[in-house]
Amino acid sequence: MQNFIKNLAQENDFQATRLLKILRGVQTKYLHIPKDAIEQLAELLNIPRTQIQNVVEFYSFFHLQPRGQxxxxxxxxxxxxxxxxxxxxxxxxxxxxxxxxxxxxxxxxxxxxxxxxxxxxxxxxxxxxxxxxxxxxxxxxxxxxxxxxxxxxxxxxxxxxxxxxDNIIKSDLLLNQKPTQGEAINATFARGLMETLNEVEKSGLRGRGGAGYTTAWKWKFCHEENAIQRYIVCNADEGEPGTFKDRVLLNSYADSVFEGMTVAAAIIGATQGFIYLRGEYLHLYEKLEGILQARRNANLLGKNILQHGFDFDIEICLGAGAYICGEESALIESLEGKAGIPRNRPPYPVVSGYLNKPTSVNNVETFLAAANIAIHGGEWFANLGTAKSKGTKILSISGDCAKAGIYEYPFGTTIQTILNDCGASDVLGVQVGGPSGTFIANDEFERKIAFEDLATGGSFIVFNNSRNILDIVHNFSHFFAHESCGFCTPCRVGTSLLKKQVDKIVEGHGSAGDIVALEELCQLIKNYSHCGLGQTAANPVLTTLERYPELYQSMLKKISYEPGFDLDKSLETARRMAHRDDAHAHLAQVED
Amino acid sequence: MSKTIVIDGKVIPFEDGQTIIQAATAAGVYIPHLCHNPKFTPHGSCKLCTVKVNGRNCSACTFPASEGQNITNISEELNDDREKITQMLFVEGNHFCPSCEKTGNCNLQAVAYHLGMTDNHFPHFFENREVDASHPDVMIDHNRCIFCTLCVRASQQEDGKNVFAISGRGIEKRLVVNSPSGLLRDSDLDVNDCAAHICPTGAILIKRTGYNVPIGQRIFDHAHIDTVALAAEGASHDE
CATH class of the missing domain: 3.40.30.10 (Glutaredoxin)
Structure with missing residues (x-):
């Protein structure tokens, strides 16, 4: 084993930032991460053994005990x-x-x-x-x-x-484009880097991961930071349940995505890029490596790209089973070979990101859009969509519908239009934006996909009337408790408490006060958590409790809480002995 | 003219680079906290120091003070929520104050008193957690760890070692020791290390010193945590 580990570390230049990649190698070979391997790697990479232990315990795909062959x-x-x-x-x-x-x-x-x-x-x-x-x-x-x-x-x-x-069912602006290799890069340099940044700004492009930060601003801030090295990162850690559009984009539009990254790198002044690919998409790894190699061969990556005097390359980093790494600062921690724990902000990644250098992290779809905007200009993109949400959104549609798959729509499209297209009938509701998003009831289908109405990273799950909303909430609460990184108290403890509280109600053990307790807990997690995971972890409960309070009520035991004895009367002896009869010496039978 | 922020209507000066809690402490304003200690890099994980900055919740220990901030530190809402966050810490671990050597010297207990906490509110986890009594002079009772990382930071930043770390994900998080066996005995922790004395709860205790100070003569038996914290941490800001 010693030689295997040593070679593995050597192949990775003894870089601690490559820890996840190294551990993936160890896990594959030994079906777990042996203790001796941790000891040896700590020495070879010159990091504390506890950092390796933490990474192994943090990511779902690493194990301290052997898994099966x-x-x-x-x-x-x-x-x-x-x-x-x-x-x-x-x-x-x-x-x-x-x-x-x-x-x-x-x-x-x-x-x-x-x-x-x-x-x-x-x-x-x-x-x-x-x-x-x-x-x-x-x-x-x-x-x-x-x-x-x-x-x-x-x-x-x-x-x-x-x-x-792929299941691409409806293509629009972006999915209809098949630009030739290098087209976006050449267009960018022909127009000028800052002029292209202006086009991206004019396009109104906002981050496609769901948060919707204006892409051009992110690039501009990153560019304006005084630094020798800057980084561009493609967030392909598509972990929001119900989302799969990045999988399809990387399978069929990878060249355009890489081209978008290259354009972004030229604009912000980065020479190194990373694509953080979720571990679940291992099946895409070799294909993407092949495309990157082909691009290097065609001088679309590497030194002096297409004679524009600009160097840039892209490395693929695989995740290892942690939803939280979709959060950009957790993703950066993971890229650095650590557990994916979101950082404190400020500073923001555009100021201090990967290795504390200015870093722009953008979604796969954002890069795809940027590449096409570089070719066609900002107006081409901004012509579609709404005033606040320009262009199109690529949705991953699944659940109770005839045609699950990928659909591209201009922003502003109504839920009803989408439901008609995907062949959904007898619909109970739609989960827009995944568990961290919103549950929409069937009297809200005139609402629109847009940052100002229903924002989504792409997840769109349809439920018909045979489904039980509480089953959905139950599944989502367990998901968040499992994926909480555990850094802050409200999320670490809160998501586990929430899971228990939802279980209690769903299993029929709830009584009168439990809905109030549930809502109170939700607000606490939402308002005090460190990052977006915790801040949205209570959404499944909150959005359904708002729409279906009677459903929750119906799960409670029919009897309201009735103590079998008179609480205040039983304190009488105590009051007599203590010579007290003030307000604090009394207890109400039922709390207010 | 120096720059100022406003906390609960009081105008407080700050210097560039100061966090809200640093400015507050220097001005004699107490913001409840557990994972913060001015000697070490802020961590921002316990969330007790959450304040409203222009209406938005921020951790006072990590958020930089800046001109124009109107901050709420004391309100019924914040106090209630801080109490609930403290209750979360109580139910997550196994905290039994009456039988804990740290009682009266414990920040977790003192903050709970400060916030008026009278019960645990949430259902207990009752997790099985271990005790590591392998070290000749220092013991770890994992039942009382709140993952504030003060021992981790003290060991790195004050002792120049790396004895402690937090490992695991979510509710599975736990304090681990940097030694081949994972036991404290095999680490390079010395009883005089800052890390051995920094624990705000009774998770890390010095052996053979139990009850040297009788109950009734302990720090929080005579003073509230706000006074104690301001005296200790205000002073260290001036260093």
């Missing part, structure tokens, strides 16, 4: 549950002869649940040794069990199991 994870997103996830996972476990979460006694296979793997349009989905598997049915599960029991190498499994479809 085939480590199977099944997505437990709400859309997976809607296709019978629970029954299928139980079936899977039974066929494999193990319990969920465990490694089979022979060490060959392990099975567990995992957060949304970004395949909601082809549920039930999962991962085998990190590689995506889709559309799981009992017969496909049988096939996998057979492969596992035969110990057939992954390469010999039917390719069909790993088939991932």
């Amino acid at each position: 085939y480590d199977i994870l099944i997505s437990s997103s709400i859309t997976d549950l809607m296709v019978g996830q629970e029954e299928l996972v139980n079936y899977f476990a039974e066929k494999l002869g193990l319990k969920i979460g465990e490694v089979r006694a022979d060490g060959v296979v392990s099975l567990n649940n995992t957060s949304c793997t970004g395949m909601c349009d082809q549920s039930l989905a999962g991962l085998v040794n990190g590689y995506a598997i889709t559309k799981l049915t009992k017969s496909r599960i049988d096939e996998i069990v057979e492969n596992v029991n035969k110990q057939l190498p992954l390469e010999q499994w039917s390719r069909d199991l790993f088939d991932v479809q």
Whole structure:
């Protein structure tokens, strides 16, 4: 093992920033991160062993105890549950002869649940040794069990199991473009860098991850910082349950995304870029590496790109199962080889980001839009959309609809239009923006996709009237408790308390005061948490409680709380003994 | 003319680079806190020091003071919410003040009194947490750790070591020791290290000193935490 670890560290130039990549290598080879490996790496990388321990314990895909040779994870997103996830996972476990979460006694296979793997349009989905598997049915599960029991190498499994479809159903402004390689870069230099930045500003482009910060400002601030080195980062940690559009963009539009990054780098003055690819998209890694290499060969990356006197290259960094890394400062921590804990702000990443240098972190879709804006100009983009939300938005539509997949719409499109297009009927409601977004009831379908109305990073999950809203809330509360990084008290403790409180009500153990307690807890988590995860973790409860209070009430035990004795009367002896009869010596039977 | 911020209607001067809590402490204004200690890099995790800056919640220990800030530190809403955050810390760990050696010297307990906390409000987690009594002079009772990272920072920034760290995710978070065995015994912690004495709760205790100071003669038996904190931390700002 010693030599293996040493070579691995050497391949990564003994850089502590590459810790996740190194640990991925160790996990793949030894099925866990052995204690000795941690000791050796601490020495080789010159970091405390506790930093490595923390990274191993923080990310879901690293383990201190060995997993099976085939480590199977099944997505437990709400859309997976809607296709019978629970029954299928139980079936899977039974066929494999193990319990969920465990490694089979022979060490060959392990099975567990995992957060949304970004395949909601082809549920039930999962991962085998990190590689995506889709559309799981009992017969496909049988096939996998057979492969596992035969110990057939992954390469010999039917390719069909790993088939991932793009499912692009509706294209508009961006998805219709197929620019030639280098077109955006050449257009940028022909027009001038600052002139192109002006075009991006004119386009009104705002961040497509959901927060909606004006892209041109981010680039401008980053550019204006006094620094020798700056970084450009593509956030491809698409972890919001129900979102999968970045998966499709990287599968079919990667050249344009990389071109957008290159344009951004030229504008802000960065020579190094990173694409932070969520671990669940391992299946895209080799393909993307190939595209990057082809771009280097074509002088679209590397030194003196297309003779414009500008150097830039892109490195792919894989995540390891942590939703929080979609938050830009947590992502930067992760890029630095640490646990993904959001930083205190200010300073913002554009001032002090990766290695404390100015860093612009933008979404995959933002770069795609930027590349096309560099070619066609700002007006081309700004012509579509609303006054405050320019251009189009690419949605990932899943759930109860005839055609799940990718849809591109101009901002301002109504929910009803989208529901008609995707073939949804008898709709109960739509979760717009994923668990951290908003639940929309069926009397609100005239609302619009726009930053000023319903902002979304792209997640759009449709529920029909056969669904129970509390099941949805239950799933989302568990998700946030599982994904909280644990840094701040309100989120660390609060999301776990919220999970318990939701369980209590959903399981029918709630009584009169429990809804008030639930709402109070939600407000606390929302108002005091350190980052966007905590600030939105209570949204599933808050947005549904507002719309369906009677539903929550109906789950409570019909009896209101009735103590079996007279509280105030039973204090009488105490009052007599203490010679007290003031207000504080009395207790009301029922609290106000 | 020096720059100023306003806290609860009081005009308070600040210097560039100061956080809100630094400016407040220097002016004799107490903002409840647990993970903050002016000697070390601010952490911003306990969220007790949350104040309203022009209507927006910010952590006073990390947020820079700047001209034009109108800050609310004392209000019924903030006090109630700080109390609930403190209650969260109480139910997350296993805190039994009457049987804890730190009682009367404990910041968590003193802040709870300051905020008028009379119960734990939330359901208890009752997690099984361990005690590490392996070190000859110092012990860790994980039941009482609130993940404030003061020991982590003290060890790095004051002792020039790296004895402690926080590991794990979410509610699974825990204090870990930088030694091959993970035990305190095998770390390079010395009983005289700042990190051994900085714990605001009873999670890190010095052995054989229990009850040297009798209950009734302890720090918070005679003074409230606001007075104690301002005296100690105001002074260290002046250093």
